[in-house]
Amino acid sequence: MQREPLAIRSIQVISGLVLIVWLVLPLIPLAIWSFARGWRFPSLLPQAWSLKAWEYTLSDTAGVLDSLWLTIWIAVCATLLSILIGVPAGRALGMHKFRGKALVEMIILAPVIVPGIAVALGIHSVFIGLGLTNTVIGVVLVHLIPTLPYMTLVMAGIFANYDPAFEQQARSLGASPLRTFWHVTLPAIMPGIIVGGLFAFLVSWSQYVLTLLIGGGRVVTLPLLLFNFVSSGRNDITGAIAMIYILPGVLILILTARQLSGRSGAVGGFGRL
Amino acid sequence: MTRVAITNLSKTYPGAATPSLDSLSLEIPSGEMTALLGPSGCGKTTTMKMIAGLLEPSGGDVTFDGRSILRDKPEDRGVVMVFQNYLLFPYMSVAENVGFGLRMRKVPKAQIAGRVARMLALVQLPDLGNRKPSELSGGEQQRVALARALIVEPKVLLLDEPLSNLDAHLRLEMRDLIRGLQKQLGITTIFVTHDQEEAVVLADRVALILDGQLRQYDRADQFYKRPANEAVARFFGGQNFVRGRSENGMFQSVLGPMILPDGVARGAGTLTCRPEAIRIGAAPVNALSALVMDRLYMGTQTRLRLRVGETDLEAVLSPDVVDGIAPGQTIQISLPPQSLWVMT
Amino acid sequence: MSDRTTIILLLLPALLVIGVLFFGGLLIGVMRSFNYMPVIGLTTPNLDAYAAVFADPEFYWSFLLTFHIAFTSTVISAVIAIAAALLLRRSFVGRGLISFLFQLNLTVPHLVGAIGILYLFSQSGSFARLAAEMGLITRPGDFPAMVFDPYAIGIILQYIWKEVPFIGVIVLANMQSIGHDYEAVARSLGASRWQAFRHVLLPLIFPGVLSASVMVFAFTFGAYEIPAVLGANYPATLPVLAYRSYTDVDLAARPEAMAMAVVIAVLSAIMIAIYIRATRRGIRS
Numbered sequence: 062m063q064r065e066p067l068a069i070r071s072i073q074v075i076s077g078l079v080l081i082v083w084l085v086l087p088l089i090p091l092a093i094w095s096f097a098r099g100w101r102f103p104s105l106l107p108q109a110w111s112l113k114a115w116e117y118t119l120s121d122t123a124g125v126l127d128s129l130w131l132t133i134w135i136a137v138c139a140t141l142l143s144i145l146i147g148v149p150a151g152r153a154l155g156m157h158k159f160r161g162k163a164l165v166e167m168i169i170l171a172p173v174i175v176p177g178i179a180v181a182l183g184i185h186s187v188f189i190g191l192g193l194t195n196t197v198i199g200v201v202l203v204h205l206i207p208t209l210p211y212m213t214l215v216m217a218g219i220f221a222n223y224d225p226a227f228e229q230q231a232r233s234l235g236a237s238p239l240r241t242f243w244h245v246t247l248p249a250i251m252p253g254i255i256v257g258g259l260f261a262f263l264v265s266w267s268q269y270v271l272t273l274l275i276g277g278g279r280v281v282t283l284p285l286l287l288f289n290f291v292s293s294g295r296n297d298i299t300g301a302i303a304m305i306y307i308l309p310g311v312l313i314l315i316l317t318a319r320q321l322s323g324r325s326g327a328v329g330g331f332g333r334l
Numbered sequence: 335m336t337r338v339a340i341t342n343l344s345k346t347y348p349g350a351a352t353p354s355l356d357s358l359s360l361e362i363p364s365g366e367m368t369a370l371l372g373p374s375g376c377g378k379t380t381t382m383k384m385i386a387g388l389l390e391p392s393g394g395d396v397t398f399d400g401r402s403i404l405r406d407k408p409e410d411r412g413v414v415m416v417f418q419n420y421l422l423f424p425y426m427s428v429a430e431n432v433g434f435g436l437r438m439r440k441v442p443k444a445q446i447a448g449r450v451a452r453m454l455a456l457v458q459l460p461d462l463g464n465r466k467p468s469e470l471s472g473g474e475q476q477r478v479a480l481a482r483a484l485i486v487e488p489k490v491l492l493l494d495e496p497l498s499n500l501d502a503h504l505r506l507e508m509r510d511l512i513r514g515l516q517k518q519l520g521i522t523t524i525f526v527t528h529d530q531e532e533a534v535v536l537a538d539r540v541a542l543i544l545d546g547q548l549r550q551y552d553r554a555d556q557f558y559k560r561p562a563n564e565a566v567a568r569f570f571g572g573q574n575f576v577r578g579r580s581e582n583g584m585f586q587s588v589l590g591p592m593i594l595p596d597g598v599a600r601g602a603g604t605l606t607c608r609p610e611a612i613r614i615g616a617a618p619v620n621a622l623s624a625l626v627m628d629r630l631y632m633g634t635q636t637r638l639r640l641r642v643g644e645t646d647l648e649a650v651l652s653p654d655v656v657d658g659i660a661p662g663q664t665i666q667i668s669l670p671p672q673s674l675w676v677m678t
Numbered sequence: 679m680s681d682r683t684t685i686i687l688l689l690l691p692a693l694l695v696i697g698v699l700f701f702g703g704l705l706i707g708v709m710r711s712f713n714y715m716p717v718i719g720l721t722t723p724n725l726d727a728y729a730a731v732f733a734d735p736e737f738y739w740s741f742l743l744t745f746h747i748a749f750t751s752t753v754i755s756a757v758i759a760i761a762a763a764l765l766l767r768r769s770f771v772g773r774g775l776i777s778f779l780f781q782l783n784l785t786v787p788h789l790v791g792a793i794g795i796l797y798l799f800s801q802s803g804s805f806a807r808l809a810a811e812m813g814l815i816t817r818p819g820d821f822p823a824m825v826f827d828p829y830a831i832g833i834i835l836q837y838i839w840k841e842v843p844f845i846g847v848i849v850l851a852n853m854q855s856i857g858h859d860y861e862a863v864a865r866s867l868g869a870s871r872w873q874a875f876r877h878v879l880l881p882l883i884f885p886g887v888l889s890a891s892v893m894v895f896a897f898t899f900g901a902y903e904i905p906a907v908l909g910a911n912y913p914a915t916l917p918v919l920a921y922r923s924y925t926d927v928d929l930a931a932r933p934e935a936m937a938m939a940v941v942i943a944v945l946s947a948i949m950i951a952i953y954i955r956a957t958r959r960g961i962r963s
Contacts, residue, residue: 076761086794091793105808149687149688153688157685182920183706267788409870415866434869
């Protein structure tokens with residue numbers, strides 16, 4: 062394209078700068094609070110700095126670490142189950158045409174769009190009868206509602222670009238179905254499983270209201286703890302937990318930056334984080 | 335009618351070490367059809383986008399009838415570019431596509447409808463106005479793209495590989511349509527192509543660009559008869575090259591003395607003779623005896639690989655002429671003087 | 679094994695999980711909202727819960743507020759996202775940084791964003807301190823209420839913060855696959871820069887914008903934790919109200935909570951219908 066007039070170029074530069082500032086702005090007070098010791102109105106910066114909030118957060122007595130491990134454990138379980146169930150379903154949707162496919166897609170897509178609270182109340186009253194409320198298993202199960210559709214849709218995209226001729230070639234060379242899957246299919250879809258899995262992990266990692274309802278306040282994951290501290294006005298500890306809480310996302314971003322470009326369709330699930 | 339002059343036009347993309355287009359100069363006569371020919375990546379599409387105002391040149395100038403247009407916005411230049419893949423707007427009907435340029439110029443709706451209908455008739459698609467582009471064949475899409483460009487009565491029409499997306503039989507039909515419309519409307523037209531056949535059948539003049547530089551700018555037949563150098567000759571399918579000297583109408587080389595046509599410059603050079611010009615049988619002048627190395631049947635033609643002394647030659651002949659000639663045989667051939675040309 | 683059997687076997691686990699958990703949960707919710715629970719002896723469905731919900735003025739305020747939040751956030755986010763995508767698709771200094779921040783932002787949970795907005799915009803937050811520094815206000819109470827406020831400004835700001843990158847990334851990918859050539863055609867046919875955007879690029883990206891916006895609308899309509907952190911007590915948003923009724927000590931309020939959950943579900947079902955039509959149109963063109 063032709064070079065823009067100066068006015069348009071300067072508008073671009075200015076709006077770029079505003080965008081950059083706006084995107085990082087909400088994270089700044091959180092980071093500052095985690096190192097603050099007393100930060101009363103109207104000081105622009107804390108009167109004193111300290112590591113107290115971090116010491117507390119990382120101590121054994123505060124329960125933050127327990128909560129961290131619990132959150133990781135739940136997210137890992139939900140992710141693995143989603144992979145186990147979502148990969149076959151993704152294969153069916155990505156590689157096959159069949160009657161009722163649009164309906165199946167809609168069924169799988171529905172939980173991505175319908176808010177969790179709309180179904181969580183009903184699930185809760187069923188889980189009471191099954192003894193699954195206030196348990197980790199119950200929370201893992203309910204986390205499947207957002208993670209499984211997500212994993213399935215990512216895998217459907219992967220399988221849509223996968224050529225089944227490789228499998229037929231392997232079979233004609235004498236490989237059993239199981240060996241074909243292990244040596245041909247799995248290596249081909251592995252990058253998709255890893256990326257989809259990491260994002261499914263993040264989806265579970267970010268759940269709040271499903272954990273709150275089904276866990277009944279007994280299964281205290283990191284976001285529940287974060288909510289408690291923000292409600293009780295402990296801004297310094299809130300800041301520290303928030304920093305810990307966004308860490309996996311940053312790590313996963315660095316690992317998979319190329320996959321997040323939006324073209325992969327993987328982004329779809331992030332609206333719900 | 336618009337005369338287009340390109341002077342020292344250059345483009346170096348940011349970060350690139352070598353220019354994509356290096357100081358191109360061309361004069362395109364008013365109302366003529368000119369081909370920019372070259373392999374992909376030689377800078378020809380870059381040239382077109384710079385004329386259209388879609389890309390900014392690094393240097394040089396483009397003038398229409400002597401007036402520089404580089405400062406004009408793309409929409410004010412009177413240049414319309416038709417892309418190779420047509421790029422019909424998918425959510426608009428055929429008629430809306432054709433009328434697009436008029437709508438952008440705020441021409442009244444009633445007037446647009448009439449002009450669209452006339453233009454669709456001109457490209458021989460009178461009844462397709464309500465269709466969506468996705469319902470058209472490739473050839474039909476090409477016509478719609480052409481109609482969409484011509485309706486705004488451009489001073490200069492730019493076509494990107496106009497025939498290359500079409501089947502063999504459609505190419506001829508489209509060639510006639512484009513030639514006919516261009517002559518009828520008298521629009522100065524520039525098109526780019528990588529296919530020498532497409533250039534030759536469509537263009538009045540051809541500009542051959544190799545490695546970002548203009549190698550020859552001439553009437554189409556001259557590229558076969560009088561190529562500027564070996565690279566140009568090879569691009570147009572030339573095969574036979576013999577080094578030597580031209581003196582007093584004769585060419586001295588390992589093949590022995592050859593009679594040249596009139597008008598060949600003196601001095602050291604390379605003799606070339608098109609494969610299809612080589613004759614079989616005894617001849618009074620420029621006769622040679624050649625060993626048949628190989629023969630390759632190609633349907634309507636047969637290709638013979640010949641050796642004269644240490645020199646390899648290729649001849650393309652009609653199959654009935656080579657009947658009974660087999661590899662290993664020695665045959666008489668001749669290089670008719672009027673088919674010879676010496677490049678320096 | 680026939681193709682049909684294979685497909686059924688491949689899909690079965692996923693459909694079972696989603697069917698039982700999601701649709702089961704939905705169904706139970708609907709049944710309870712009609713006071714129909716054969717297990718505990720309620721065998722005649724009635725509309726008592728809905729009557730109670732629809733008789734309560736708080737429900738209407740809550741519905742209006744929730745709709746206002748979802749609609750305003752979605753429209754503003756979509757407009758800014760399109761502008762940001764237009765900016766990001768051309769090369770300029772800082773493009774890499776913005777793209778990285780967009781992606782970073784996608785991974786940050788909404789709850790963290792909500793707390794960040796709280797610390798920025800509350801009456802003792804960073805902006806209030808800045809205003810005090812500049813001598814504009816003397817007490818926190820002088821700073822305009824932007825969180826816990828009746829217009830839900832803080833909630834909308836946090837949604838804009840999170841959803842501009844979400845829609846932006848989708849629109850940008852959309853624009854990149856469309857390329858610049860359609861606009862180049864339009865320009866060479868005489869369209870101005872604005873006309874090329876308005877008549878060519880915008881219609882081309884519209885299906886993508888619409889489907890992303892529908893997801894954002896449904897999410898912002900049904901989210902709980904963001905209004906719980908940033909919202910006023912009265913009126914609360916519909917999800918907050920539903921959660922409150924459900925956890926009320928008075929168990930009689932539960933069917934009312936379910937009725938509100940059903941309202942949220944119905945609205946998102948409408949969104950799904952729009953989404954499907956949008957993606958269909960997108961695929962066709």
